[in-house]
Amino acid sequence: MTKSPVRTATTAVGLVAAAAIALSGCAAAQPDEASTDIIIGYGDVDTLDPAQFKTDTATLVVSNIYGTLFTQKYADHDGVLVGTDEYEPSLAESVEYSADGTELTITVKPDLKFADGSDLTADDVAYTLQRSLSDVGYTGIFADYLRFSDPADGIIATDDLTVTVQTEGESPLLEKFLSFQTFGILSKADAEANSTEEWATDYFSEGGVSSGPYQVSDRTPGTNIVLEKNPEYTVADLSDSPETVTIQNQPSAEQAYLALQNGSIDIALGASPDLAAEAESVDSVKVITTASGWINYLGMNAQVPALQDVRVRQAIDLLVPYQALRDEVMAGYAGPAYGADPYPMNGALDETGDKQAYDTDPDAAAQLLADAGVSDLNLTLTVQASDPIAVKSATFIQSALKDGGITVAVDQLADAEYFSALGDGTTELFINSWYSWGEDPVYQLNFLLRTGQFTNYARYSNAAVDSLLDQAMVEADETARFDLGKQAQQLVIDDAPWAFLFARNNLSLTSPEVGGVTRPDDTFLRLQYLTLQQ
Secondary structure, eight states: OTTOOEEEOOSOOOTTHHHHHHHHHHHTTOTTGGGOSEEEEEOOOOOOOTTSOOOHHHHHHHHHHSOOSEEEEEEEETTEEEEEEEEEESSEEEEEEOTTSSEEEEEEOTTOBOTTSOBOOHHHHHHHHHHHTTTTSGGGGGHHHHTBSOTTTSEEEEETTEEEEEBSSOOTTHHHHTTSGGGOOOOHHHHHHHOOSTTOHHHHTSOOOOOSSEEEEEEETTTEEEEEEOTTOOSSOOTTSOSEEEEEEOSSHHHHHHHHHTTSOSEEESOOHHHHHHHTTOTTOEEEEEEEEEEEEEEEOTTSGGGSSHHHHHHHHHHSOHHHIIIIISTTOEEOOOSSSOTTSTTOSOSSSOOOSSOOOHHHHHHHHHHTTOOSEEEEEEEETTOHHHHHHHHHHHHHHHHTTEEEEEEEEOHHHHHHHHHHTOOSEEEEEEOOTTOOHHHHHHHHHSTTOTTOTTOOOOHHHHHHHHHHHHOOOHHHHHHHHHHHHHHHHHHOSEEEEEEEEEEEEEOTTEEOOEEOTTOOOOGGGOEEOO
């Protein structure tokens, strides 16, 4: 199932369909349906500031209303446009490092305009980069990966089309990172005209003037947001793109699914595996599933004395029922995870999607526990109560570990308590998931398993892994960089700070008439490629 990018349902309607009749009357009466080309059911929009944490729906919008210096290329896989490892200039004309790698020159395409007709120049690019890498939001952490040496003072617009950046050397992630929506180009003049704050956070939270393929034409908080094509966007041909796209706030994935069945919307996002499995048997729904590097893992806190012996951690890895998790929890919409960087990430140890870091082997686990002199082990597994996949996974893991002689108590916490426990290091076992924009294996390992990293919730530490990551982070040659990353990946597998549960598929539900669905490396649809066959 992991390798089948597109599957279309062909038989009878599932159990939920009966409820669609009850909802169809009110769902069909949404105000913007008659005037829009494509309607998407998702969540609500909280902020439209690229530099702030936001809902997935808001990130989808931001990804389409702000243009970036680079954009990802796509390849057609059975009707789905899947992002490749190649990036091309978008608002940028070119980028070039100096011979010694200490200065980056960004040349902006000439004659670019914002949606209001004002000029988009190097001054706006410099402002955006300075802002995104400041303390205005979370995005300042990207400066180290871009190797910008002085984001505050070392990014300068030298003329209308040229930006120079002081750097510590060439970044292998430059083009990939400059395609992220967090670096969507903002208008400096627009900010200064509409806000007195240093970085205009009050203004951009409501949305600024568009530099991307779409612009906001209407927004009713809690109800919907309507996007229309930006006529000033000239870096791509939008002639076949939807004139407008409405994103409706659906209180739940189930309600979006029902609206899709009765024809009120064209795309339902955020579907659970169980919902997608049911949709397989619905004529009016197409299930689109693509493999991704989105990993679910069972973390083991290295500060817990009982988990400091690698044999105990490996024993736990060998007790986990991986196939049952993929089949029963994920309804088949997941693949095995060979380490923290799973297939299909370029540079992952597993190049086929068929390898599991540890196979389920209770006998081998029993031997490791005996060798470690451990018996009657009692542990607490902490999960986020609002995450049904984690809660369901915990039940399977609890049962499997009990059969292996390890007693596990499952502690379901509310969101705030859960993340506080992760941050404070008070968990013993925990279930978490991670998806890295860019799907870069070195970037992902550095975030999740480097010593002292704030997202290293397992408190894992291996000096050899840190050294390999240090080298890989600055290695410009991709082959050499991936080789360093693979060495680090294998050390992590051997150390077993996690049980690598599965790599989740990306799921979308659409009507059969929808085409042009994209799966970029940040997973958010690029609306300009969508089509709707009438």
